[in-house]
Amino acid sequence: MPACNKMKDDASMEDYEEHRLSGLTIRIDRDLCAATQNCIRVAPEVFVLGNDYIVTFVAEPEDIEQDRLIEACAVCPTDALIAINESGERLVP
Numbered sequence: 776m777p778a779c780n781k782m783k784d785d786a787s788m789e790d791y792e793e794h795r796l797s798g799l800t801i802r803i804d805r806d807l808c809a810a811t812q813n814c815i816r817v818a819p820e821v822f823v824l825g826n827d828y829i830v831t832f833v834a835e836p837e838d839i840e841q842d843r844l845i846e847a848c849a850v851c852p853t854d855a856l857i858a859i860n861e862s863g864e865r866l867v868p
């Protein structure tokens with residue numbers, strides 16, 4: 776079962792959402808999202824715009840092709856989406 780975390784680090788005030796799927800850890804830096812929806816156009820099975828106009832994960836996202844998930848993160852113009860592989864290597868941005 777994929778793991779999903781919502782984190783609010785009070786010390787730094789950074790606001791993250793994180794989900795493991797398709798062999799990657801995907802992190803949304805909510806402070807950086809500008810609601811352009813580029814990521815949603817590439818991977819609508821994974822990302823959705825929330826009521827607060829910040830992207831979030833769909834409920835219970837399923838694995839998709841890893842390359843497409845990486846592309847969905849890479850098309851973010853504000854580097855709000857971070858993709859990390861199983862070795863801990865940061866692939867995006």
Ligand code: SF4
Nearest residue numbers: 808809811812814851
């Ligand atoms: S592409 Fe980036 S800025 Fe645009 S909605 Fe997705 S996370 Fe937000």
